[in-house]
Every structure is written in C-alpha cells, then in structure tokens.
Amino acid sequence: MLFSPFEIEETLRMFSEENLDVRTITMGINLLDCADSDPRRAAGRVYDKITRSAARLTEVGAQIEAELGVPIINRRIAVTPISMVAGASLSGSARAGSASTMGPAVAGGRAADGPLLFAETLERAAQEVGVDFLGGFSALVHRGLTPADERVIRAIPAALSTTDKVCASLNVASSRAGINMDAVQLAAGAIKEAADRTRDRGGFAASRLVVFANAPEDNPFMAGAFHGPGNPDTVVHVGVSGPGVVQSAVRQYPDASLDTLAEAIKKTAFKITRLGQLVVDMAADRLGVERGIVDLSLAPTPAVGDSVARILEEMGLEMAGAPGSTAALALLNNAVKKGGLMASSRVGGLSGSFLPVSEDEAMARAAEQGVLTLEKLEAMTAICSVGLDMIAVPGDTSVDTLSGIIADEMAIGVMNHKTTAVRIIPVPGKGAGEWVEFGGLLGRAPVMPVNRASCTGFVRRGGLIPAPVTSFRN
Amino acid sequence: MRAVCTVVGKDKPGIIAAVSTAFSERSVNILDISQTIMQGFFTMITLVDLAGMSISLEQLREDLDVLGEQIEVRITLQHEDVYTAMHRV
Numbered sequence: 001m002l003f004s005p006f007e008i009e010e011t012l013r014m015f016s017e018e019n020l021d022v023r024t025i026t027m028g029i030n031l032l033d034c035a036d037s038d039p040r041r042a043a044g045r046v047y048d049k050i051t052r053s054a055a056r057l058t059e060v061g062a063q064i065e066a067e068l069g070v071p072i073i074n075r076r077i078a079v080t081p082i083s084m085v086a087g088a089s090l091s092g093s094a095r096a097g098s099a100s101t102m103g104p105a106v107a108g109g110r111a112a113d114g115p116l117l118f119a120e121t122l123e124r125a126a127q128e129v130g131v132d133f134l135g136g137f138s139a140l141v142h143r144g145l146t147p148a149d150e151r152v153i154r155a156i157p158a159a160l161s162t163t164d165k166v167c168a169s170l171n172v173a174s175s176r177a178g179i180n181m182d183a184v185q186l187a188a189g190a191i192k193e194a195a196d197r198t199r200d201r202g203g204f205a206a207s208r209l210v211v212f213a214n215a216p217e218d219n220p221f222m223a224g225a226f227h228g229p230g231n232p233d234t235v236v237h238v239g240v241s242g243p244g245v246v247q248s249a250v251r252q253y254p255d256a257s258l259d260t261l262a263e264a265i266k267k268t269a270f271k272i273t274r275l276g277q278l279v280v281d282m283a284a285d286r287l288g289v290e291r292g293i294v295d296l297s298l299a300p301t302p303a304v305g306d307s308v309a310r311i312l313e314e315m316g317l318e319m320a321g322a323p324g325s326t327a328a329l330a331l332l333n334n335a336v337k338k339g340g341l342m343a344s345s346r347v348g349g350l351s352g353s354f355l356p357v358s359e360d361e362a363m364a365r366a367a368e369q370g371v372l373t374l375e376k377l378e379a380m381t382a383i384c385s386v387g388l389d390m391i392a393v394p395g396d397t398s399v400d401t402l403s404g405i406i407a408d409e410m411a412i413g414v415m416n417h418k419t420t421a422v423r424i425i426p427v428p429g430k431g432a433g434e435w436v437e438f439g440g441l442l443g444r445a446p447v448m449p450v451n452r453a454s455c456t457g458f459v460r461r462g463g464l465i466p467a468p469v470t471s472f473r474n
Numbered sequence: 475m476r477a478v479c480t481v482v483g484k485d486k487p488g489i490i491a492a493v494s495t496a497f498s499e500r501s502v503n504i505l506d507i508s509q510t511i512m513q514g515f516f517t518m519i520t521l522v523d524l525a526g527m528s529i530s531l532e533q534l535r536e537d538l539d540v541l542g543e544q545i546e547v548r549i550t551l552q553h554e555d556v557y558t559a560m561h562r563v
Contacts, residue, residue: 002506002521002554002557002558003478003519003557003561005508005510005512005517005519006512007557007560007561008478008480008519008557009512009517011552011556011557011560011561012480012482012550015550016548016550066531066532066535067475067531067553068552068553068555068556069477069550069551069552069553069556070552070556271560271561274559274560275556275559275560277559278555278556278559
C-alpha cells in the first residue's frame with residue numbers, strides 16, 4: 001500500500017470530523033475591456049464576459065468535489081473594481097464639490113442610478129452562472145477619489161440592499177499612500193446606510209461590505225474579493241479552511257512546549273495547503289485559465305469544531321480574549337504561514353487567521369461574556385488576522401464613531417505594512433448585549449459595546465494621514 | 475483515475491467479500507488491499523483503479539453508500555492525489 005493506515009485515517013478524520021473543506025474556488029475576471037461611454041453597452045459586455053468566462057465554474061467545482069471526495073463549499077467570482085469599469089460610463093461627480101468638502105452622509109437615489117445598473121448586472125450574471133457570491137462592487141481610493149469612485153461608494157448601500165450575491169469593498173488606505181480620511185468617512189456612511197436599509201434583517205447588507213488597508217488583489221474570500229488590475233484576464237484562486245484540523249493537532253499535545261506546538265501546527269498547515277494547491281491546479285487546468293493563489297487563511301464557520309477561538313482555547317486559554325490571546329494568535333498565524341508557504345509556491349490573498357465574531361461560535365461566546373472586547377480584537381489584528389470582522393455593534397453607533405474605528409484599524413495595517421480590514425454591522429434597533437442572527441455561514445453574534453467617547457473633531461478634519469517611514473521601526 | 479477506498483466499521487465476517495464483490499460487479503480493479511484494526515474498528519483500505527469502471531463515479535459513490543448502510547460500515551472513496559498531496563513532500 002502506498003499510504004500507511006495512519007495517514008489514511010488522519011485524512012479521513014480531517015474531512016469527516018474536523019470540518020476540513022475547500023471553502024471556495026474563486027474565479028477572478030478582468031472587466032477592464034468592458035468599459036464603454038454608453039453604460040448599457042458596458043453593462044451588457046460585463047454580463048457577457050462574466051457568464052462566458054465562468055460558464056463552467058460551478059460544473060467544474062462539482063466535478064472536482066466528486067472526483068477528490070473533498071467538499072468544496074462555495075464557488076465565487078471576483079471582478080475588477082467596478083468603479084474602474086464604470087468610469088467611462090459615469091462621467092461627472094455625484095455631488096458638486098471636491099472630496100475634501102464632502103460630508104459623511106451618503107446620498108442614494110438618483111445620483112446612484114448609473115452604478116446601480118452595474119450592481120444589478122453583476123447580480124444577474126452571478127445568478128446565471130450559479131455562484132454563491134460575486135465580489136468587486138469596489139473602489140480603490142487610498143490616494144483619492146475619481147468621480148466614478150465617489151458615485152460607486154454612494155451607491156453601495158442601495159446596491160447591497162437590492163442584491164443577494166454582490167459584495168462590495170473599499171481600499172481606503174495603504175502603506176505607500178497613508179489613510180484617506182475622506183474615504184474613511186464615506187465608507188462609514190455607506191456601512192451605516194447599508195445596515196439601515198436592511199433593518200428587518202439585522203443590518204445584513206453591511207456584512208457584504210469590507211473596508212481595507214493594503215487590500216490584496218488576489219483574495220478569494222468574501223466579502224472583500226476583487227480582481228486587482230495587476231492580474232491576468234481570468235484566473236482561479238482557492239481558499240482552504242481547516243480550523244478544526246489545527247485544533248485537533250493542538251489537542252494531541254496537551255503538555256507540549258509552545259515551540260513543539262508550533263511545529264505540529266506547521267505540519268498540519270502544510271497538509272491543508274497541499275489540498276488547496278491540488279484543487280487550484282485541477283481547477284485551472286479544467287477551466288483553461290491561469291493558476292492563481294492558495295489562501296492559507298484559517299476561516300471558521302458557525303459549526304461547532306470549525307472555530308479559530310477553539311484553537312486558542314486548546315492552546316490553554318480559558319477563552320479567546322483572555323490575556324495571552326495576542327501571543328497565542330501570533331504563534332498560530334506564524335506557524336500556519338510557515339507550513340503553508342512550503343506547501344504551495346503561490347500563496348496569496350489574505351493568508352491570516354480570520355476572527356469573524358459572528359461566524360465563530362466560541363468567539364461569539366467570548367464576546368457575550370465580555371472576555372473578548374472590540375479593543376482586544378483590535379490588538380489581535382496587529383499581529384495577525386485580517387481585521388475587525390463580522391462585528392455587531394449598537395445600531396445607534398454614529399458614523400463618526402464608525403469612522404474612528406475604521407481609522408484605527410487602517411492605522412494598524414498601514415503602519416505595520418499588512419492588510420487590515422473592517423467588516424462591522426451597526427445593527428439597527430439593537431443595543432449592546434442583544435443577539436443578532438445573520439444565518440448560514442455568517443452565523444450569529446452578540447452586539448458588542450462601543451467606546452462612547454467622541455472622535456468627531458478628529459475624523460471630520462478629513463484629508464490624508466501620511467504614509468509611514470520604513471526606517472526607525474518601533 | 476486511482477482512488478483510495480476505506481471501509482470502517484464493527485468487525486464481522488463478510489465485509490471484504492461484500493466490498494470486493496461490489497467492485498468486481500462494476501469492473502473496478504483492486505490494485506492493493508489491506509486490513510487492520512484501528513482504535514477498535516475494522517478498517518479496510520483498498521487502492522482501486524477506476525479507469526475501466528462500467529458506471530459513473532457518482533453512481534459508484536451512491537452504490538457504495540447503499541452497500542455501507544446494508545453491511546453497517548462507512549465507505550469513503552477519495553482520489554489518490556488527495557493522499558499524495560497531503561502526505562508526500
């Protein structure tokens with residue numbers, strides 16, 4: 001026999017008991033060649049390009065799933081940030097005045113008719129090819145806003161509340177450009193309005209909007225996936241998910257020192273990532289598109305035994321958020337990267353541990369008990385993880401406070417030269433301690449309290465927080 | 475394609491006979507076979523070649539599920555590449 005019974009048993013256990021799966025096969029599609037001065041013609045081309053490029057995506061996904069005997073949970077599409085494509089059709093600013101004079105309020109309605117045509121087109125195309133999500137109703141505005149960027153951002157609340165599959169993202173900061181505080185305010189306004197427009201579903205639409213610093217242009221995970229301008233025409237990426245497998249590996253070393261634990265995690269990450277590499281190779285060959293990246297991120301789901309917080313508990317913490325959490329997470333993330341990087345020559349995307357409060361039952365429980373706070377989560381994102389993810393906050397949290405929270409998270413990313421992101425949901429009509437249910441992979445979460453001290457005077461100054469120097473690193 | 479088929483369950487007479495008969499009826503060729511007891515469970519591992527198989531992969535999976543229920547074992551089938559990728563550098 002080529003494999004030992006123990007190797008076979010280990011792999012079987014990973015799939016049957018530890019929730020190992022391929023979270024997503026995500027096809028990146030360039031839409032730059034669809035631009036046209038006539039918005040209807042551009043939208044028609046967008047629809048054609050997506051439905052043509054991804055015609056076989058769900059079929060090939062199912063084929064690989066059946067052949068390998070490996071669950072593949074989602075098929076997704078990431079497209080060129082739509083503001084780049086729609087720019088040719090959306091001439092003129094949404095409102096008079098330059099970016100620096102814009103208030104935080106977001107205008108929907110008539111001004112957004114143009115971008116909404118694209119949102120509706122993306123939704124139709126996603127429905128047609130049968131994918132679970134389509135990301136890329138996006139704008140890259142870390143240095144400033146084009147008129148099209150501004151119109152797309154202002155249309156985000158309407159776009160997300162009238163579609164089911166379309167996801168939006170904004171890159172408002174980078175380590176080379178600094179933090180665009182005007183864009184931060186616009187983003188906060190969009191989050192607030194998206195939540196308000198879906199108040200009957202707990203502000204659900206805000207869960208499909210991510211605000212980034214240093215956004216990766218090859219990320220297969222939602223809601224932040226988009227097809228960056230540096231990519232080939234079509235490409236396929238894979239995101240693997242195995243928190244349960246890592247937890248189980250840690251469980252086998254109850255008394256081991258932390259360096260021994262790091263070794264065990266590394267080996268497990270290698271195996272998980274190799275599976276991702278196998279799937280990306282097969283998918284690229286069969287779809288006839290370029291091989292993309294494998295994203296190493298440990299992505300939890302609300303299922304018991306598929307939790308990043310449980311790994312921290314297994315390492316010896318009573319709950320995620322306890323003192324030592326930042327250090328434990330640093331060890332975990334670093335070991336996952338080291339194992340994963342050897343397993344695949346094309347690692348990319350976010351490749352950090354996700355800490356989505358609502359999507360991780362043990363994380364949600366720690367938040368409910370007040371062990372895991374917004375501030376501790378923020379600290380944890382400084383060394384690992386992708387950011388403040390799927391966090392429910394009181395519905396009366398002001399746009400200025402949201403701007404402050406976003407700005408803090410962006411500062412961590414910009415100054416540490418890493419990706420950070422904010423996906424936060426101000427749940428309409430709910431206060432701290434109440435629970436909100438998003439359903440499915442998005443799970444449920446307690447509304448977390450937010451520091452009530454004002455940051456209005458700071459965030460409303462607007463302008464740009466300059467980029468950091470790369471020497472004198474302390 | 476070659477696949478690893480694993481049969482796990484409570485040990486009793488006739489498991490190997492039932493599974494190998496099912497393979498034979500569907501022109502699935504057994505390349506290697508081993509049997510062991512792991513954590514108290516009967517575990518049979520076979521490496522099979524599906525190239526000459528007389529039915530579709532989906533059908534084979536369904537048939538193995540039905541057979542598994544009949545003889546009270548869990549039968550899984552995974553591409554050989556999954557194991558090569560995960561366990562061989």
